Amino acid sequence: MTFTQQTNQQLFDAFKRQFDEFHNGLPSRNVASKTLEIATEPLPENGSEFSELVNYIDSAIQPNLSASNGGRYWGFVTGGANPVATYADWLVTTYNQNVAKGGDSIASSIERQALSWLCQLFELPDSFKGIVTTGATSANLLGAFTARQFTGMQQGINVALEGMSQLDVAIFSATPHASMVKSLGMAGFGQNSWHKVDCLAESEAMDVNSLEQQLVIMKAENSPKSIIVIASAATVTGTDYDDLIAISNLCKRYNAWLHVDAAFGIFERLMHGAEGKTKGLEFADSITLDCHKWLNVPYDCGVFLTQHQGLLQASCEVDAPYMMSDANEVAFMSLGIENSRRFRAFPVWATLKAYGKEGIKAQVSRNVAQAKQLAQWLEASDLYELVKPCELNVVLFKPKANLAEESLTAMSANECMLKLNQTGEIFFTPGVWNGEPIIRAAISNWVTTEEDMQTAIRALGH
Ligand SMILES: Cc1ncc(COP(=O)(O)O)c(C=O)c1O
Known part of the structure; x- marks a missing residue:
């Protein structure tokens, strides 16, 4: 097996199909994967057909990735890959x-x-x-x-x-x-x-x-x-x-x-x-x-x-x-x-050229409005306490203490966060505020929609 076994057309065909499948599946896949380890196998002595590699990626890798490029991955401060930057990044690899x-x-x-x-x-x-x-x-x-x-x-x-x-x-x-x-x-x-x-x-x-x-x-x-x-x-x-x-x-x-x-x-x-x-x-x-x-x-x-x-x-x-x-x-x-x-400057350059200052400003402002919407819902909810007024794109909250057993509210912030993450609908990461553990949501992805907000709020409400 050498480097030349597959044609560019085969690469394009596989890539296009996988790109579409991954992107189209982002709204419905679990936000965090439940499978975290790849099956152990020794280094291949000899290579395999390209189609075998593609099949392996389809069956064992793509299904077990996170939807961090989707609208409800609110851990850390996670941005998505905007369409123009995604395109430019393909070219970065092509140009090398x-x-x-x-x-x-x-x-x-x-x-x-x-x-x-x-x-x-x-x-x-x-x-x-x-x-x-x-x-x-x-x-x-x-x-x-x-x-x-x-x-x-x-x-x-x-x-x-x-x-x-x-x-x-x-x-x-x-x-x-x-x-x-x-x-x-x-x-x-x-x-x-x-x-x-x-x-x-x-x-x-x-x-x-x-x-x-x-x-x-x-x-x-x-x-x-x-x-x-x-x-x-x-x-x-x-x-x-x-x-x-x-x-x-x-x-x-x-x-x-x-x-x-x-x-x-x-x-x-x-x-x-x-x-x-x-x-x-x-x-x-x-x-x-x-x-x-x-x-x-x-x-x-x-x-x-x-x-x-x-x-x-x-x-x-x-x-x-x-x-x-x-x-x-x-x-x-x-x-x-x-x-x-x-050439990682190229997707930055392409983003600035394609969207301009106003385009980027609109995207950032939308995320801030979404974070405030989430904060407002939490503030009004019986289940959660908003820990700090939301001023940018990060929302800090924790379950309310001393309410009914069996509900999220009887749990520690960390237990509550894990349970919410296990729904597969949403992904948060932890934080500490005033010395106490809290749950943190950061909304920074261009792709987050009103539908994502409603799905997340539904998951929080259960
Ligand atoms: C204020 C601040 N500085 C630095 C970092 C580290 O960033 P990176 O993960 O890109 O290295 C972060 C990540 O969240 C951050 O919020």
């Missing part, structure tokens, strides 16, 4: 460009245009440059790298060349996303290295007075020498926004680096512009955002932006004689983690 360095293709230029369009979409100045990443986690990791390089520069250390053993840094944050904490570990600061800043009452947003008090003490003691502040816009559970104007002013005063994790919260800017909850985002030194969340492009795709491209480059610079580059622009391999890179 390596967007590592310029000089051989238009692909790098398209990535730069996509980044520039994202800045226009979110009303950010064109001083922000960056790179398309595999997601918000890798963008947060680049944030940690770039901040590390900045603090090194303040202390006369080129961290990328000399390491960080002499680096003297304090990191502050109120409610960093778990991926940011992971990134601090991967960047060598340590996952436990950051100082927790108090939150405002009933909120995950930073109490900026508390940050200021800690900075005043450090300044008086002249230690440590450099400061990094990690802000959230918005937090993944409460969708709370740190006050970026107040924080950026403090950062300016104390020569601190400001990284803002705005993975999905940045989309609020489409509804309320630069004067809404993200006011001051334009003063960040670096920003994380996700495209596989609310831009609804396929996995995996995020973005890292910084106003200090030179520091990002200093962190990620790669140089070898065989890696000759495009003379005018920094090669993307010197701005990110990978050397060889997928």
Whole structure:
């Protein structure tokens, strides 16, 4: 068996049928699969006919996938794959460009245009440059790298060349996303290295007075020498926004680096512009955002932006004689983690070109309205308690305590969530609010319809 046993026509035929079957079946399949393990079998010594592979996919794989690309998968913050991005992603595989360095293709230029369009979409100045990443986690990791390089520069250390053993840094944050904490570990600061800043009452947003008090003490003691502040816009559970104007002013005063994790919260800017909850985002030194969340492009795709491209480059610079580059622009391999890179900017570019700002804004606004509709239903229900007013696309709730036995309401939040998920009609993930377990619904998929809302509400009502 060689790579050439099947014709392109056979590939197209199988793909078209499977695409249609999967997409048409999304509304009726269980949102989460009940089968989670593939049957064990040894590595095939010899290959098989293409048709055998297709049959195996039809019978053993496709039926056991989740409907995360459908309208009622409300776990985590899960976007769908919009039609144009899906199409563009097929082409990405067809073209199979390596967007590592310029000089051989238009692909790098398209990535730069996509980044520039994202800045226009979110009303950010064109001083922000960056790179398309595999997601918000890798963008947060680049944030940690770039901040590390900045603090090194303040202390006369080129961290990328000399390491960080002499680096003297304090990191502050109120409610960093778990991926940011992971990134601090991967960047060598340590996952436990950051100082927790108090939150405002009933909120995950930073109490900026508390940050200021800690900075005043450090300044008086002249230690440590450099400061990094990690802000959230918005937090993944409460969708709370740190006050970026107040924080950026403090950062300016104390020569601190400001990284803002705005993975999905940045989309609020489409509804309320630069004067809404993200006011001051334009003063960040670096920003994380996700495209596989609310831009609804396929996995995996995020973005890292910084106003200090030179520091990002200093962190990620790669140089070898065989890696000759495009003379005018920094090669993307010197701005990110990978050397060889997928053309994942293309579905982003195609989405922005096909739908424009208004199209994306309409989609995001629809999800916010749907989340509010769900919150309203929960608030009025006898079975559930809405834990926090819904302000964006995330709804926090739990079963009401002390009602009839045998009903969902007698269960813990987690038991209740598992039971709801087992209906196959809906999929939630857990969260913690005010120290208590809760159920979390995040609506970020372009495909969610009014019918999905009604199906979900029916499932919640039983
Ligand atoms: C605020 C925030 N930051 C980072 C992440 C991590 O994103 P990813 O899974 O794309 O790495 C998430 C995911 O939900 C998030 O909500």
